[in-house]
Amino acid sequence: MGISTTRIETETVPGEAIVQERSVKPCALVIFGATGDLSKRKLVPALYNLMKEGLLPEGFELIGVGRSAADEAAFRALHRECTAKFSRTKPLDQATWDKLESRIHYVKGDHESPETYAALTAKLGELDRTRGTQGNRLFFFSTPPSAFSVLLAGLKKADLLYPTGDATTGRVSEPSGGPRPFSRVMIEKPFGHDLASAIELNRMASAFVDEDQLYRIDHYLGKETVQNILVMRFANSMFEPLWNRNYVDHVQITAGEELGVEGRGKFYDETGALRDIIQNHLLEVLALAAMEPPVSFKADEIRNEKSQVLRSIRPIHAHEVASEVVRGQYRGYKDEPHIAPGSKTETFVACRFMIDNWRWHGVPFYVRAGKRLKRRLTEVAIHFRAVPLCLFGRDEVCQRLEQNVLVLRIQPDEGIEFSFMCKQPGDDIFVSNVKMDFSYARAFDRQPPEAYERLILDTMRGDQTLFARRDGVEEAWSLCTPILEAWQQDDAVPLYEYEPGSSGPDAAFDLLKSTRHRWRPLGE
Ligand code: BG6
Numbered sequence: 378m379g380i381s382t383t384r385i386e387t388e389t390v391p392g393e394a395i396v397q398e399r400s401v402k403p404c405a406l407v408i409f410g411a412t413g414d415l416s417k418r419k420l421v422p423a424l425y426n427l428m429k430e431g432l433l434p435e436g437f438e439l440i441g442v443g444r445s446a447a448d449e450a451a452f453r454a455l456h457r458e459c460t461a462k463f464s465r466t467k468p469l470d471q472a473t474w475d476k477l478e479s480r481i482h483y484v485k486g487d488h489e490s491p492e493t494y495a496a497l498t499a500k501l502g503e504l505d506r507t508r509g510t511q512g513n514r515l516f517f518f519s520t521p522p523s524a525f526s527v528l529l530a531g532l533k534k535a536d537l538l539y540p541t542g543d544a545t546t547g548r549v550s551e552p553s554g555g556p557r558p559f560s561r562v563m564i565e566k567p568f569g570h571d572l573a574s575a576i577e578l579n580r581m582a583s584a585f586v587d588e589d590q591l592y593r594i595d596h597y598l599g600k601e602t603v604q605n606i607l608v609m610r611f612a613n614s615m616f617e618p619l620w621n622r623n624y625v626d627h628v629q630i631t632a633g634e635e636l637g638v639e640g641r642g643k644f645y646d647e648t649g650a651l652r653d654i655i656q657n658h659l660l661e662v663l664a665l666a667a668m669e670p671p672v673s674f675k676a677d678e679i680r681n682e683k684s685q686v687l688r689s690i691r692p693i694h695a696h697e698v699a700s701e702v703v704r705g706q707y708r709g710y711k712d713e714p715h716i717a718p719g720s721k722t723e724t725f726v727a728c729r730f731m732i733d734n735w736r737w738h739g740v741p742f743y744v745r746a747g748k749r750l751k752r753r754l755t756e757v758a759i760h761f762r763a764v765p766l767c768l769f770g771r772d773e774v775c776q777r778l779e780q781n782v783l784v785l786r787i788q789p790d791e792g793i794e795f796s797f798m799c800k801q802p803g804d805d806i807f808v809s810n811v812k813m814d815f816s817y818a819r820a821f822d823r824q825p826p827e828a829y830e831r832l833i834l835d836t837m838r839g840d841q842t843l844f845a846r847r848d849g850v851e852e853a854w855s856l857c858t859p860i861l862e863a864w865q866q867d868d869a870v871p872l873y874e875y876e877p878g879s880s881g882p883d884a885a886f887d888l889l890k891s892t893r894h895r896w897r898p899l900g901e
Contacts, residue, residue: 401837403436404513404559405504407497409488409528410520411441412452415565417459420519423829425460429473430826432834436509440482440500442493452483465827480508488520488528494535501537512558515836519565522578529562529585538562540587563592563836566657567648568845571861572854579847588847592836597658598843599828602787602817606665606757607679609785609793616783617670619761620736626780627741627892628666629758630659632787633750633899637707637724637877642715649722651704654746656857660687661845662787663742666757667732676842680849687852689734698863698870702728705873705882707749721864721872724748727885727896728860741892745885749877752900755787760894769806779810782897791825792816 406424408416427433446452457478461469484500486493504510514537518528532538539560564582569575582591597603610616619625632654638645645653664683671678693701705725710716725747732742760780767775777798784794793815801807817825835843864870873882880899889895 401432401434401834402513402559403434403509403511404515404837405438405440405501405510406515406517406833406837407440407442407501408517408519409442409524410518411483412443412445412455413519415519416441417456418463419827419829420517420833421456422460422464423827423833425464425469425473425477426466426826427830427834428477429466429470432830434837436511437837438480438482438504438508438510439477440484440497440504442484442486442488442497444485444487446483446485448485449481449483453478453481456481465824488524488531491531491534494531494537498535498537514558514560515563515833516561517563522564522567522569525564525578526581529582532562533585538586538590540590559590559839560586561590561592561836561839562586563594563832565594567652568593568657568850569854570648570652572851572858575851575854579851583847589841591847592832592841593845593850594832595657595661595845596828596832597661597787598845599830599832600787601825601831602785602791603662603665604843606662606785607674610666611670620759622737622740624761625737625740626760626762627743627894628663628760629897630663630666630742630744630756631758631897631899632659632746632755633752633880634746634748635750635753635878637710637749638713638716640714642713645724646716646720646722650724650726650746650748651857651860655726655728655744656853657845657850659744659746660853660856661849662757663730663744664849666759666785667737667742669736674842676840676844677846679842680846684846684849684852686732686734687849687856689732689737690856691731691733692856693728693730693860695859695863695867698860698867701888702726702860703873703882703884703888704864704870705747705875705885707747707877708874709877710749723864723872725750725873725875725881725885727881727888729888730856741894743889743894743896745881745896747875747881750899751878751880753789754899756897757785757787758897759783759785769808771806774806774808777808777810784897790816791818 408420410416424433424439441452446455457474460474482500484493484496486496501514505512516532518525520528529538537560569578610620664686667686668682669685671682703726704723706722707724710724711718711720727743727745730742730744732740760782763780764778767778769775779798782796786792786794794812796810796812798808799811801809832843873884875882880896886896
């Protein structure tokens with residue numbers, strides 16, 4: 378049935394920021410893997426936009442560590458070209474770039490060799506003396522996880538990792554009373570490839586840094602629309618009373634991509650959709666959508682509540698995998714470069730999670746993610762229970778009644794929509810499903826920052842709210858690992874092929890049939 382859309386004109390009041398601007402201290406950001414893809418596409422463009430918005434502090438300096446650029450000039454030139462190409466704001470503003478470029482430095486070296494750390498230490502010392510970085514350091518590991526332990530050991534040996542104290546305030550004092558400089562480490566997912574390896578990675582990291590020095594990036598948490606899940610829930614009074622098993626019938630969380638593996642065949646073939654998207658991004662989103670109101674908006678209060686949700690999800694045991702989880706692979710995947718012949722890696726997953734807590738008992742949370750689908754679309758759709766009774770008598774009216782759905786559109790076309798039944802104009806009762814639609818782009822005239830802008834800034838501030846905590850990561854792995862093991866051990870669990878450009882395998886739709894639910898369409 379078609380849905381007509383009512384566009385809502387939103388009045389935005391340029392009110393005060395709910396959260397006060399928190400101070401960003403001078404620091405040196407050291408990127409390992411500084412000539413890699415992430416640095417070129419995301420990290421340096423993020424720094425450029427932070428600089429453009431005046432958000433980088435005086436005394437901010439960037440040091441790239443890598444091997445492939447010949448020297449500092451080549452490193453700067455490489456990033457100028459890439460920033461011009463990948464920055465969210467275009468064209469490149471030369472004055473901003475010049476300002477950033479004068480703060481970009483390069484240490485050429487291999488992260489295995491002690492000379493690299495010696496050169497890095499010397500450079501950091503020089504920047505402390507000449508540029509006012511005040512001994513504050515952020516280390517960003519934009520490298521494969523296999524390099525993490527070598528990097529941590531190298532930094533520790535060079536005496537570049539020191540306990541930070543209270544990460545949220547950074548106000549720990551030396552006995553002399555002065556502020557203690559901070560040393561923080563940012564690492565990129567994947568945090569392990571199963572529960573055992575995640576525990577091992579966390580154990581290894583904890584031998585070098587405290588939990589409050591470790592910033593585990595899940596870039597979804599840096600997305601404005603993901604952060605807005607909490608604002609929507611807890612800054613409005615009307616949603617929360619309905620946000621439970623009494624009113625919610627089920628929840629659908631989708632992350633669809635049009636793209637395939639795009640030159641990352643080797644990585645992807647060892648990873649698959651469950652590890653790549655569900656274990657981290659979508660379980661984080663689910664936790665935000667399902668968590669209890671935190672005691673406050675402090676990092677650990679929020680992360681405590683998210684962990685509680687993950688702990689309450691009913692584990693899917695090996696014998697249930699075939700009925701609760703659907704895996705798929707798009708036709709043609711095996712012909713992509715660097716994919717193992719006969720690969721059984723899933724490029725699509727759909728599953729049903731049940732949360733065994735007071736609020737959500739009995740409400741299915743359906744989660745799906747896939748590559749090469751019809752459309753790029755990430756959303757959380759809350760389907761409310763149907764009305765108890767149709768009062769309108771005639772079958773043709775009653776059959777048209779649909780559930781109310783509140784959709785939090787994470788991307789693209791960021792916004793929120795609510796669909797509800799409405800009387801069609803006329804002298805008889807006829808109903809239509811109509812939609813109220815709030816769009817970020819229409820409501821606000823500022824382009825939202827990219828996730829990495831927010832995440833880098835928060836690390837400088839010492840705010841861990843938007844970063845994954847050790848227990849959360851391990852909880853998420855403990856949910857996903859039995860599924861991975863069942864797929865590996867049991868050839869009887871089917872891997873469904875689906876057409877590129879489709880909505881995924883039909884089996885994903887069958888998964889919802891027993892509860893008479895239906896996935897929302899991915900596109901017209
Ligand atoms: C990454 C995955 O974490 O997220 C990629 O490794 C995926 O496979 C990407 O394409 C999706 O991110 P976004 O921000 O484009 O939704």
